[in-house]
Amino acid sequence: METTSWIILGLIAFVVTLFLLLKNAYERLARVHFEKRSLSTKYGKLSEQFMPFLEHYPYDPQLFRFLGTPIDGVQFGEEEIVFLEFKTAGGALSPAQRRVRELIEERKVRFETIKIK
Numbered sequence: 001m002e003t004t005s006w007i008i009l010g011l012i013a014f015v016v017t018l019f020l021l022l023k024n025a026y027e028r029l030a031r032v033h034f035e036k037r038s039l040s041t042k043y044g045k046l047s048e049q050f051m052p053f054l055e056h057y058p059y060d061p062q063l064f065r066f067l068g069t070p071i072d073g074v075q076f077g078e079e080e081i082v083f084l085e086f087k088t089a090g091g092a093l094s095p096a097q098r099r100v101r102e103l104i105e106e107r108k109v110r111f112e113t114i115k116i117k
Contacts (some may be wrong), residue, residue: 082098
């Protein structure tokens, strides 16, 4: 084989090796990113259950009822009922949470009794 052919083969081998190394690094970074987001989600779900018991919580924590999804809970009071969603850091409302907010703002909320025989 000529020298030029060996150089081309060497460059191809180098490019393939570099591609495989970068692909492996990308996959590891993606896995770390996923694990970090997963931990963040778990932290958020855990912390939202304790929010009513924090010092700066503005309502009576004994009158809070945890729902979990699509919103965190309902705060009962003598003058009003408040639907609450707790967010940490840069958390934003999900589409389902925004829809709950819209329904409440549009006063599409009611009380119903269902009797089971």
